[in-house]
Amino acid sequence: MSAAISTNGAPRDADSVPRVPIVPVKGPPRAPPQLAAEGIAKSFGSLVVLEDVSLTLPPGTFHALLGENGAGKSTLVKCIMGYQPADAGRILIDGAPVKIESTRAAQAHGIGMVYQHFTLVPNMTVAENLVMARADVPLVIDWNKEREGLRAFMAGMPFQIDPSRVVRSLAAGERQKLEILKQLYLGNRILILDEPTSVLTPSEADEVLGMLRAMAHAREISILMITHKFREVTSFADEVTVLRRGRVAGQGLVKDLTTADMASMMVGGEVPRASSSRAELELGDVRLSLHDIRAVDDRGIGVLDGISLQVKAGEIVGIAGVSGNGQDELLEVIAGQRELAGGEMRVNGVRYTATREETRTAKMRCLPEEPLRNACVSNMSVSENIGFRGYDRPPFTLWGWLVRRDALRRHAAECVSAFKIKTPSVDTAMARLSGGNVQRSVLARELQGEPRVLVVANPCFGLDFAAVAFIRTRLLEARNSGVAVLLISADLDEIFALSDRILVISGGRMVYETPIASAEVATIGKHMAGHG
Amino acid sequence: MNRAAAEAVLIRAGALLASMALFGAFVALAGADPFDVFYQMYRGSFGTSFSVQNTLLRAAPLMLTALCTAIPARLGLMVIGGEGAMVIGGLASITCGLACGAMPPWFVTVAMAVAGIAAGGAWVGFSGALRAYRGVNETISTLLFNYIAIALLSYFVEGPMRDPTSLNKPSTRAIPAEDMLQSIPGLEVHWGLVFGLVACVIAHVLMMRSVFGFGAAIAGGNLRAGMLCGLPVRRMMIIAAVLGGGAAGLAGMAEVAAVHGRANASLVTGYGYTGILVSFMAQHEPLAIIPVALLFGGIGASNGLLQRVDHLPDATVAVLQGILFVVILASETLYGRFAIFRPREERVVRSAVRGPTPEAI
Numbered sequence: 060m061s062a063a064i065s066t067n068g069a070p071r072d073a074d075s076v077p078r079v080p081i082v083p084v085k086g087p088p089r090a091p092p093q094l095a096a097e098g099i100a101k102s103f104g105s106l107v108v109l110e111d112v113s114l115t116l117p118p119g120t121f122h123a124l125l126g127e128n129g130a131g132k133s134t135l136v137k138c139i140m141g142y143q144p145a146d147a148g149r150i151l152i153d154g155a156p157v158k159i160e161s162t163r164a165a166q167a168h169g170i171g172m173v174y175q176h177f178t179l180v181p182n183m184t185v186a187e188n189l190v191m192a193r194a195d196v197p198l199v200i201d202w203n204k205e206r207e208g209l210r211a212f213m214a215g216m217p218f219q220i221d222p223s224r225v226v227r228s229l230a231a232g233e234r235q236k237l238e239i240l241k242q243l244y245l246g247n248r249i250l251i252l253d254e255p256t257s258v259l260t261p262s263e264a265d266e267v268l269g270m271l272r273a274m275a276h277a278r279e280i281s282i283l284m285i286t287h288k289f290r291e292v293t294s295f296a297d298e299v300t301v302l303r304r305g306r307v308a309g310q311g312l313v314k315d316l317t318t319a320d321m322a323s324m325m326v327g328g329e330v331p332r333a334s335s336s337r338a339e340l341e342l343g344d345v346r347l348s349l350h351d352i353r354a355v356d357d358r359g360i361g362v363l364d365g366i367s368l369q370v371k372a373g374e375i376v377g378i379a380g381v382s383g384n385g386q387d388e389l390l391e392v393i394a395g396q397r398e399l400a401g402g403e404m405r406v407n408g409v410r411y412t413a414t415r416e417e418t419r420t421a422k423m424r425c426l427p428e429e430p431l432r433n434a435c436v437s438n439m440s441v442s443e444n445i446g447f448r449g450y451d452r453p454p455f456t457l458w459g460w461l462v463r464r465d466a467l468r469r470h471a472a473e474c475v476s477a478f479k480i481k482t483p484s485v486d487t488a489m490a491r492l493s494g495g496n497v498q499r500s501v502l503a504r505e506l507q508g509e510p511r512v513l514v515v516a517n518p519c520f521g522l523d524f525a526a527v528a529f530i531r532t533r534l535l536e537a538r539n540s541g542v543a544v545l546l547i548s549a550d551l552d553e554i555f556a557l558s559d560r561i562l563v564i565s566g567g568r569m570v571y572e573t574p575i576a577s578a579e580v581a582t583i584g585k586h587m588a589g590h591g
Numbered sequence: 592m593n594r595a596a597a598e599a600v601l602i603r604a605g606a607l608l609a610s611m612a613l614f615g616a617f618v619a620l621a622g623a624d625p626f627d628v629f630y631q632m633y634r635g636s637f638g639t640s641f642s643v644q645n646t647l648l649r650a651a652p653l654m655l656t657a658l659c660t661a662i663p664a665r666l667g668l669m670v671i672g673g674e675g676a677m678v679i680g681g682l683a684s685i686t687c688g689l690a691c692g693a694m695p696p697w698f699v700t701v702a703m704a705v706a707g708i709a710a711g712g713a714w715v716g717f718s719g720a721l722r723a724y725r726g727v728n729e730t731i732s733t734l735l736f737n738y739i740a741i742a743l744l745s746y747f748v749e750g751p752m753r754d755p756t757s758l759n760k761p762s763t764r765a766i767p768a769e770d771m772l773q774s775i776p777g778l779e780v781h782w783g784l785v786f787g788l789v790a791c792v793i794a795h796v797l798m799m800r801s802v803f804g805f806g807a808a809i810a811g812g813n814l815r816a817g818m819l820c821g822l823p824v825r826r827m828m829i830i831a832a833v834l835g836g837g838a839a840g841l842a843g844m845a846e847v848a849a850v851h852g853r854a855n856a857s858l859v860t861g862y863g864y865t866g867i868l869v870s871f872m873a874q875h876e877p878l879a880i881i882p883v884a885l886l887f888g889g890i891g892a893s894n895g896l897l898q899r900v901d902h903l904p905d906a907t908v909a910v911l912q913g914i915l916f917v918v919i920l921a922s923e924t925l926y927g928r929f930a931i932f933r934p935r936e937e938r939v940v941r942s943a944v945r946g947p948t949p950e951a952i
Contacts, residue, residue: 395819395821396819413818413821414821415820415822415823416821418820418821427819432813432815433815433816433819434815435813436809436812436813436816437812438812439808439809443805443808447809447816447820448820450805450806451805451806456802459802460803461800461801461802462800462802462805
C-alpha cells in the first residue's frame, strides 16, 4: 500500500517529510490526547440505537468503526462530538471525564470531524475557507499575515493545496484533503471521519488514508474512521470496532482479524450475496445503441465527447469511472433529463428521444442514483410514485382521462409486498421512507411490465447489506430474463460483481473496453485515472 | 392523513386569528373600536341579503383570478399575472362584443367569453412559453406583463376605441343592454359567479383527478422525475399557464359584460392581485379557492360600511388583506413544527435525525 501512496501524485513521500509543528498557533507538538467512550447508550423513543458501547482511542492510532447502515456508527460519533447527548455513559479525555455538549466543546478538546459531505464554501478560496473556519476570526483580517501563516502551516503538512485556489476548482479528492487540512489547521488532533472516501477514486482514497495513517503513526493525530469498506480497514486501520444493531459486535486489532470475521460480526452470520447467479446466455440483438453522444453540462461546458456503445439483450454492460467524468450527464441524456448536443440514441433499432410514448413502446426503464432527487416526488405518496410509469394507461385510467387512485393503490400494495418495501402504508409520502425503501420503490416501478432495456446508476449507493443483495439479485434476474442492462457505477466491486462487459469512461469518452473474463482491476484503474 | 388535515385547518385558522388581532390593533390605533369594526365587517359581508349578494359579486372574479395562480402552481410555476390577464380578457371581450353587434344576445355572450378566455390564456401562456423555452422567470414576466396590459388598456380606451361621448372617464362604447350578462334568476348576482364556481370544479377535476393533473403533479413536484417519465414538461407548463390565464380572462369578460358594459379604467380592480392571495390561502387547491374567495369577497364588501360607520379610510381593507397575506405566508413555515400533528411512527424517527447527516441514524 505504501507503494500506492508514493506513486499517486502525492507531493512528497509522506513518511520522509520533515515535520514541523502542525499547529502553528498552539505551541509545541505533543501526542494527541487519549479519547475514550464508556458505556454509551442512546435511544429515540422506543428505538434503541446504541447500547453500552465503549471504545478507546490511544494516541496515534487509526481506529475503524465498521457497521451496516443503521448500526449506530453515526449516532455514536454524534454523541462524542456533542451533537446529541448520550442517555448513558461518558467520554474521557486522557482518562478524565469531560462533558461535551456542543461541537465547539469538542473542538476545545481537540476533537474534529470530517463529514461525508463537504462543508466548504465553493465560491471562496482555500485560504478563506480555512481562516473563516476558525473560532477566533478577528474583525479585520490581516490577509498578508494569514497567508504567511497558512504557507508555514501547509509546509508542515504531508499534502499541500495552494491556498489561493478557489474551492470550486478543486477535485473531490482535493476537497476531501482540504477538509482534513481544515481540522488540522484548527488544531484538532483527534479526527473523526465519516466515510471519507465515498467521493474519492480508489487511488485518491489510498493516498489520503495512507497519509492519515502516516501522521497517526508519527503520533501527531489519532483517527476514528467510520467506514463500511473492509479494504480500507485491513489496509489502513490499526484497530477496529464493529457495531451491529447498536451494540459492539467485535473489537480488536485489525491484524488479528480476517475480512470474513469482520463481515460476520457486521451481519451476524453469513454475508448476504446476490442469490441469483449469472446464467450463461446467448446474447440477443442490440437493444440500446448510443452513437457519438455529446452533451454539455449546466454551465455549457462539454462533458460528453462522443460516447458510442451498444448493449445487447441479456448482458450487463458496466461503465466504470471516477465520479465526475460524464457518468451523471450520460444517464441524464438517456433518461431524457438532459438535451443531446449531438449524436443519436437508438432503442431496438428505432431512434429514441426519451418521450413518454417512446419510453413506453421501447420498454426502456431507468434507475438513477439518488432516486428521491432524480426519480420521485417526495411529497406524493408511495402508491403515486410507484404509478409514475403507468398512471396514464388502463387499468389505471377511467374513460381514458381520469386517474384511478384505487387501482394505483392496489398495484402499489402488490409491489410493496413483492419488493419488501417497508412503509406504514401506500399512502405515506415518499419522503418519509428510508433510502433503501425509496430505492426499492423505484426498482419496483421500473421493473414492472417486463422492461427490455434498463439503465442503472449507482443502485446500491449508501444502502445496507440486505438492500444491496436484494437489488443486485433483481438486476441479475432481469439480465437473465433477457433485459439489456447498462450499469453506471462508481463502485468497482459492483461493476465486477454484475457486469458481463466493462467499459471505462474518462473525460467524457469511453477509453477502454473489456469482457469480464479478461478484466483486471489494475488495468481498469489505470484507464479510470486517464493513464490509458 | 387526519392529522395532516387537522394541521392544515388549525394553522390556517390560527393565521386568520392572528391577522384579525393585528388588524384589530391597527384599527384601534386609527381610533376605531376593533370590536365594532369586526361587527361592521360581519354586517357588511354576510349580515344582510344585500351584503351577501355584494360579497358573492366580489367573490366571483376572485375565484377566477385565483385559478390563474393556482393552476400553474401545480406545475411549479408562480404566476402573478391575473391582473393583466383579466384586463386583456376584458379588452378582448368588449372588442368582440362590439364587433358582433346584431347577433342574438346568447351568441354575443358566448363570443365575448371565448374572446376573454382566449386573450387571457394567450397573455399568460406567452409568459409560460418564455419560461419553458427561454428560461425567463415567470413570476417576473407575468408581473411586468400586468403593467403592459394596463398600458394597453389605457391606450385603446383613450385612443382608437374611445367613445367620444365619454368625457370624464374615457371608455369604449358600451354593448347594448340586452347583450349584457344577466343576473342569476332569483339573485341580484350575475352569471359570473356560476362561471367562477364551475371553473373551480373543473380545475379541481382536471388538476386533482385527471391524467393531466397527475402528470402536472409529478413535473411540478420534481422536474427531473417528470423528465425521467418522459412527460412533455414544457408543453404542460404552457398549457397550465394558458388555462390559468384563460380563467382570469373570463373574469375580465364577466366584469365587462355584467358590470360595466364597456371597458375603462374600472377594469383595473386589484382582483388579479387579491386572487394571488386567495390562491395561496387555498394552498392552490381549486375547491378550497371557493370558500377563501367568499371570505375575501366579504372583506371587500364590508369596505363601504367601515368607511361610513367607523370613519375608517378606504385603504383599511387593503391593510387587512396585506396583513392576511404576510401572516399566511409566514404560517406556511409552521407545517411540521408541531409534534402533535406528526404521525406516530414518524415522531420517533424525526427526533432521531437531528444533526448534519439525516440519512444515517
